[in-house]
Amino acid sequence: MDYFPSTSSFIILLSFPILFLVLAITLFSFIQSSKNVKQYSLPPGPRPWPLVGSLPTMLRNKPVYQWIHNLMKEMNTEIACIRLGNIHVIPVTCPNIACEFLKEQDDVFSSRPETISSYLASNGYLATVVSPFGDQWKKMKSVMATQVLSPTRHQWLHKKRVEEGDNLVRLVYKQCQESDQDGIVNLRFTSQHYCANVIRKLMFNKRYFGVGMENGGPGFEEEQHVDALFTILSHLFSFCVSDFLSFLTWLDLDGHEKVMKEKDKIIKKYHDPIIDDRIQQWKDGKKKDIEDLLDVLITLKDDNGNPLLSKDEIKAQVEDIILAAVDNPSNACEWAFAEMLNNPEILETAVEELDRVVGKQRLVQESDFAQLNYVKACAREAFRLHPVAPFNVPHVSMADTVVAKHFIPKGSYVILSRLGLGRNPKVWDEPLEFKPERHLKGTGNVVLAENGLRFISFSTGKRGCMAVTLGSSMTNMLFARLLHGFSWSLPSNESSIDLSTAKDSMALAKPLLAVAKPRLPAHLYPK
Structure with missing residues (x-):
């Protein structure tokens, strides 16, 4: 009896050679693509040692950011490749190349390094900012974009931001009245605690964990909290040896893990009781009204009506948001005031604009910001010239690729230089001079963000700062309220502000002290 295969069997038999052909074509394309990519050379850089790369040189040349920038200057390059351990670190100082990374090839560079500091700060990569690319990051990013940082939510939180703007003015006004202070205000302390107060108010609906000081300033709890936040931020992605030689992690050679654990324990000491209690209140039905961002996070539901977040x-995510909010606006404000106190004509021009737009019969409000272009230009210039950190948070390449005609291997750490971009002489005229007017050319409404990456205030792309609106509002309110509410001058024993940078950060070497005097009618200062 003759055997004839069924139609289904025939189709299956026919599919095998077709599948083989598709696989062969795919494999050939992949091999050709790899060859095409690898025919390009790595960006220029120092010749690495076997296994350890340039780590020995890095350890001999601290601070690391200065070594990297000096290296690039010596090589006359705006993109480099420095191998640390088995990681290729790619620093960039050119806006066009930066845009290639974060705009044209944003999908390839949308992950983050896995380091001990980022792991601890994100509670095991459960949050957004420092978590590697993956489903957890996508989930939390969606929550942030749609539920926490949406325009509607920003408007909903307006009253709380105004309360903290009023508290800022009240605190400085009381310092002016304290005879033992002679009107001297520590602008670093004031700026950092304003930022911390704002984000605590938005998150927990409370300014202080304790009762604060008699003059309305922060107490021990808040000072400890802010110190822990800034210490954690200073250790994130800070060129720790074990981040590049993972087999040394258990030794904690730099002591970073110990410091991170100590400071994270302080953060949790203040955050966790509030969060635990609030979750229980919602569970027991004692809490029914959404009043702050913590309530928002707790009450989110999935498609089945269950809590969306554990x-x-x-x-x-609470720690992630608070960490992201405190340093950038406060750093810009302190540096801007330092530059303006050394250039009284710039300070006078900013105050004249405030008086023209706002007058002296009320305090400046968020609704005024659109018309305060010179004030915003001063803040923008501080972001450009005095960035909060030498580099942005690293981006990790998820595939081999080519950028600026250079081969960028999978797993590379791409670090855009805030210093190099903002002070690039090919982009900026007199790059080391504080000139706010440079930001007034060819534009209507001045904004603090810089999408062209000529400097970095708030980064761009998939990993860009989602809180640009909040960060801009905080910066503008801090800066405008201090300028509008008070006259500022140098302490009597100083002829100018020393603009030296600290050895271990991008902050001023010494906290900025200045004399403040009320310049508005007394009834405008909140009691």
Whole structure:
């Protein structure tokens, strides 16, 4: 009896050679693509040692950011490749190349390094900012974009931001009245605690964990909290040896893990009781009204009506948001005031604009910001010239690729230089001079963000700062309220502000002290 295969069997038999052909074509394309990519050379850089790369040189040349920038200057390059351990670190100082990374090839560079500091700060990569690319990051990014940092939510939180603007003016006004202070205000302390107050108010609906000081300033709890936040931020992606030689992690050679754990424990000491209690209140039905961002995170539901976020995810995201809010606006404000006190004509021009737009019969409000272009230009210039950190948070390449005609291997750390971009002489005229007017050319409404990456205030792309609106509002309110509410001058024993940078950060070497005097009618200062 003759055998004839069925139609289904025939189709299956026919599919095998077709599948083989598709696989062969795919494999050939992949091999050709790899060859095409690898025919390009790595960006220029120092010749690495076997296994350790340039780590020995790095350890001999601290601070690391200065070594990297000096190296690039010596090589006359705007993109380099420095191998640390088995990681290729790619620093960039050119806006066009930076845009290739974060705009044209944003999908390839949308992950983050896995380091001990980022792991601890994100509660095991449960939050957004420092978590590697993956489903957890996508989930938390969606929550942030749609539920926490949406325009509607920003408007909903307006009253709380105004309360903290009023508290800022009240605190400085009381310092002016304290006879033992002679009107001297520590602008670093004031700026950092204003930022911390704002984000605590938005998150927990409370300014202080304790009762604060008699003059309305922060107490021990808040000072400890802010110190822990800034210490954690200073250790994130800070060129720790074990981040590049993972087999040395257990030794904690730099002591980073110990410091991170100590400071994270302080953060949790203040955050966790509030979060645990609030979750229980909602569970017991004692809490029914959404009043702050913590309530928002707790009450989110999935498609089945169950809590969208676990307790650990909520705690991680709360810390993530607070860490992201405190340093950038406060650093810009302190540096801007330092530059303006050394250039009284710039300070006078900013105050004249405030008086023209706002007058002297009320305090400046968020609704005024659109018309305060010179004030915003001063803040923008501080972001450009005096960035909060030498580099942005690293981006990790998820595939081999080519950028600026250079081969960028999978797993490379791309670090855009805030210093190099903002002070690039090919982009900026007199790059080391504080000139706010440079930001007034060819534009209507001045904004603090810089999408062209000529400097970095708030980064761009998939990993860009989602809180640009909040960060801009905080910066503008801090800066405008201090300028509008008070006259500022140098302490009597100083002829100018020393603009030296600290050895271990981008902050001023010494906290900025200045004399403040009220310049508005007394009834405008909140009691």
